[in-house]
Amino acid sequence: MEGMAGQKSSLTWSVNIAALLLVILWTIPTFGLFVSSFRDRDQISTSGWWKSFSAQEQTGFVRTGTDDDATQDGGLYVLEGSLVTEGQDLIGWGTSARRPAEFAPGSSQTIEDGWELTVNEDGSYRLTSPTPFEMSRGERIFTTTTAPAKFTTANYTRVLTADGIGRAFINTATVTIPATIIPILIAAFAAYALAWMRFPGRALIMAVVVGLLVVPLQVALIPLLRFHNEIGIGKGYLGIWLAHTGFGLPLAIYLLRSYMAGLPREVIESARVDGATEFQIFRKIILPLSFPALASFSIFQFLWTWNDLLVATVFLGNTDEQRVMTAALREMMGSRGGEWEILATSAFISISVPLIVFFAMQRYLVRGLLAGSVK
Template sequence: MEGMAGQKSSLTWVVNISAFLLVLLWTIPTLGLFVSSFRDRDQISTSGWWQSFSGSEQTGFVRTGTADDQVERDGLYVIEGTALEGTQELTAWGTGARSPAEFAPGDTVEIDPGVNVTVAGDGTYQMTSAQPFEMTRGERIFTTTLSPPSFTTENYGRVLTAGGLGRAFMNTMTVTIPATVIPILIAAFAAYALAWMQFPGRALLTACVVGLLVVPLQVALIPLLRLHNELGIGKGYLGIWLAHTGFGLPLAVYLLRNYMVGLPREVIESARVDGATEFQIFRRIILPLSFPALASFAIFQFLWVWNDLLVATVFLGNTREQLVMTGLLRELMGSRGGEWEILATSAFISIAVPLLVFFAMQKYLVRGLLAGSVKGG
């Protein structure tokens, strides 16, 4: 029978496919952001990141020289020049906006009576006439070109040397590290008490923790800020540490408590029989065994605080010296809305640290998420 011990469930393939799709949905946008951060503005505006490895087709136009640029050669008046810049490859050209790819490279076309234009494959053009040119404004030549794959690190140079980025990075680290460590320390003690210590009201406290999980933080922002102002904390690092600690504690206590409940009861009872105090049991037995759950919550809390904008704006401020990475990225979007290459680079830099943290601790994530799935004896 399916579902019995030692046999695979028929839904295993569904789980595997679902996990693969979730990973794919998470990876593709990140890859696109990474590739776009190495492209220039013209490439981003004319083609998608998935086309960056095969080159991109672009359409543009140039104006020929005027009568002042003509030379006489073999009885003909000639105006020469080039219609391309850089390493582009000409695939077609034309003389009107409605048909920019009407002619092939090397074709000769009569644009006016007695006036011929030839555009070679390398982009050089030659306009000839038996009569002297009298035009004061050049003729338009439309080109369709294929740009080879091109990547640049100039975007990172501009972003990393931009004013305020280093300060915003340090502000984010200053907020994130304490706001991750403090909830873990407090929640670990609380979770141990709720899981293994007997005292009146333990079940009620556990129910309150579960109830706090569904309270949206937005409803508490303004009352909490007013409380900080009344206590003299105001806007600063202490205030935002306390705010993130309060908002993160319910999930931390719930996650750690469920994990600690599943730890072997025999080990803890044996330690108590041997005379170990509750603090010794917590420090020497519970903490080492609970490391997967601690690491799992650390990942969630670190990602949440690092990517936070709302709490940082309310409890830290909006001055240039107080901005975190997300706040600086918001300013870049406001002042450089058309510079998509700068936005892509800034966004990837802002997610680089969370990515490193996630990949460094991902092996503990699943074990932590399964907290409480096995009941202790």
Template sequence: MENIAGTKARLTWAVNLAALLLVIVWTVPTLGLLVSSFRDKDQIAATGWWQAAFPSTQSDFFRAGTAADQKQEGDLWVIAGNAFEPGQVISAWGTTSKAPDALKPGDVADLKDGQKLTVAADGAYRLTSPTQFEEGRGMRIFFTSTQPPKFTTDNYVKVIGAEGLGRAFLNTMTVTIPATLIPILIAAFAAYALAWMDFPGRSLIIAGIVGLLVVPLQLALIPLLKFHNDIGLGKSYLGIWLAHTGFGLPLAIYLLRSYMTGLPREIIESARVDGATEFHIFRKIILPLSFPALASFAIFQFLWVWNDLLVATVFLGNRPDQLVMTGVLRELLGSKGGDWEILAASAFISIAVPLIVFFSMQKYLVRGLLAGSVKGG
């Protein structure tokens, strides 16, 4: 026994190290998403989130003013301006894309027809010509600039102020709460029957439920939607509640049954000897003792339904009065989905409610998942 105990002690460091690595793997991307949610689009495109606290280097171009902006100063015609933000500093510039860093701030570039161009370190440019500038687009000025670290809450303001987000939040709550409670109610009755009641075909039903755990829900979307249309449900809240209930029941029944089979048999038998009915045993004994398992499944189901987009799109629709939060955020990102700063802010806004649910019920999660793992029936 001493050798076994010693072996466990020597392996403790490996377990702790593995747990630490898992925490890092999950925490670092979340931290990066949080940092990105406070950065603007240009900085996200230029540098990674881990460089957010340092100045960033950006290569781009801007156009000088046109002939409409020229002013006469003595014998020269001048177009002047500044397209940069305060704090942005140019380290090099050029007049062609082949040599975007050929000149330093303050240098003068000789252009055609006696024109001259100079760009200062703060981005102020001055284009001069002995004759009037002709109409046309402003010339391109290429530059390499250094931008100071910048954090903003504009991303959150844009997401929170998005049209229809408040209605989408209510729609999401309307979908999520019943779609969490209904499968729990049905699964609790089914799990008790499969755990403590003897009837023909029980083993086959349990095997079928285990098999349903590995069936992708995408396979059932179209047949189920067709069935809903045939019976008159169509795209409605009742239809999506039933869809989420069907998709969540296999895991709910499996999880609750595993927990209930681990409850002390003596309590159940004593209640039956005292004349308690199956319903009274279920309501007075099983449900109170099974609360950790019920809470753990409620967390899973709530998170799944809250973050769902596919099932909501198929069974509810895309009208403005039907969109859930994930649908509104998808519309906000646009068809190309390139607004990473909006995506990051949207992610943290959308997980606010699930985090509240998770932390309020997390003490039951591990107890509910691990119960029944040693003893099963």
């Protein structure tokens, strides 16, 4: 019989497959972002990250020299140079952007007014003319080349050594750590009271908490900032700590109260019979048994606070001394909008700390689950 204790449900395989798909959907983009953070601009603009481990085909153009660079060889004016850089192999060339591989290396073509262009297999070229070239910018020669896979740490050097990044990292940690601890402390006390203590208005308070879950954060930003200014808090770390605490408390209280209400009543009643106070029950019984829920919320709160930009901009400001990581990376990308390699590197640096915290807390979460399941 299915669904009985000791029997394995027939839906177990579907649950496992769904979990595996979710892991894959989360892991693949993260891995792609990590790989892209080590690629240069040319590779990112010409191919996807999944092609980064094989030789890359690229198109471009090279300008020849001008009249001042020409030399005379008999009765001909000559311009010479190379179409490839070190490590590149030329697979085709052309005189039009629409056909960058129209001619094979080792061939010669007459392009205009008696100009003879010869491109050798090693990528060197020779452009000759019976008369002076009379050009100020040089003739464009379009190329199609292949280059071996190449990775670089220069992107990380540029981002990590940019002005203000170190200060922004400290500011983000200063905001995130208290904004994660304070809501957990307050919510744990409130959840215990709503779950196990009897007092008038308990149901009404719980209804208000549930109602606050649906209040959009953006609606409360300006009124809350005005309230901070009126009571003298203004913009600063205290203001943003209180803001994150206020925005995170409804979810924290709801989650922790639901978890604590499911704890064994017999354990708590036995502690009361033995003369334990409410604070002793909370500290010695409720908190250890509620560790999985506390760890889960701390992960969510840390991730949200670390990656926050809107609340930090409103309640902390955007000066060099107050800017957090997300704001600093946004400012840096404002002047480097076309540098996708910097964007990939900045994004991965931004999520690296939350990833470390997530995997570290997962270990403690599993430990808490196992500790609470064995007597």
